[in-house]
Amino acid sequence: MTKTYKDITYNLKRSSRKTASIYIERDGNVSVLVPETLTDAEINSIIESKRKWIYTNIAEWEDLNAAKVNREYVNGESFLYLGRNYRLKLVHKQSTPLVLKNGYFYLCSDKSTSAKANNAFKAFYKEKGKDKIAERIHFYKGRLGVNPNSFSIIELKNRWASCSHKGNLNFHWKVMMTPMKILDYIVVHELAHLLHPNHTVAFWNEIDKLLPDYQERKQWLRVNGAGMDI
Numbered sequence: 001m002t003k004t005y006k007d008i009t010y011n012l013k014r015s016s017r018k019t020a021s022i023y024i025e026r027d028g029n030v031s032v033l034v035p036e037t038l039t040d041a042e043i044n045s046i047i048e049s050k051r052k053w054i055y056t057n058i059a060e061w062e063d064l065n066a067a068k069v070n071r072e073y074v075n076g077e078s079f080l081y082l083g084r085n086y087r088l089k090l091v092h093k094q095s096t097p098l099v100l101k102n103g104y105f106y107l108c109s110d111k112s113t114s115a116k117a118n119n120a121f122k123a124f125y126k127e128k129g130k131d132k133i134a135e136r137i138h139f140y141k142g143r144l145g146v147n148p149n150s151f152s153i154i155e156l157k158n159r160w161a162s163c164s165h166k167g168n169l170n171f172h173w174k175v176m177m178t179p180m181k182i183l184d185y186i187v188v189h190e191l192a193h194l195l196h197p198n199h200t201v202a203f204w205n206e207i208d209k210l211l212p213d214y215q216e217r218k219q220w221l222r223v224n225g226a227g228m229d230i
Contacts, residue, residue: 148191
């Protein structure tokens with residue numbers, strides 16, 4: 001539900017959670033998550049108290065996204081996979097629309113229109129993510145003592161990943177563009193939500209046990225996330 005308080009437009013989501021949280025999403029939108037029992041007046045009070053924080057973080061988001069990369073599907077353009085840049089080569093014929101081999105992305109020239117190439121890259125990241133993310137989940141779930149119900153690689157509107165109350169994990173296909181160190185952080189972050197649904201001190205302590213440098217990884221994603229796009 002989209003609402004406006006004075007000059008701040010935000011997406012409101014009510015749930016059975018016990019505390020209220022405000023986030024600046026990856027697309028720059030403001031999200032407000034609150035308990036079902038909170039009144040509109042109480043929500044407005046929370047937003048007012050966080051006004052300076054909201055505008056500071058929106059300004060930071062705008063600065064970071066000013067350098068967003070706009071890639072073209074032409075020979076020599078670079079595309080990311082697990083933190084490394086690979087140049088694009090257009091070819092006339094191959095068995096699949098897009099392959100990564102010998103240090104290059106090879107894209108069928110008949111798929112080089114923006115829509116077709118975009119779909120080819122998304123399919124590539126989703127397919128590669130099935131095994132890689134499954135591997136990282138398997139590696140960390142025992143260390144956290146959790147067992148997710150399932151995981152999917154999908155198009156998430158403005159988050160890197162999510163965890164449902166049923167224990168289902170969802171990952172944006174764009175996570176496959178990040179370095180392994182950052183992918184591990186995203187995986188551990190969602191697995192930790194199986195223990196602690198909200199971003200409490202206990203939640204971050206769980207992550208710290210496995211990734212003592214998680215703050216560094218979190219900041220890397222914040223600063224470089226805008227470049228993880230096609």
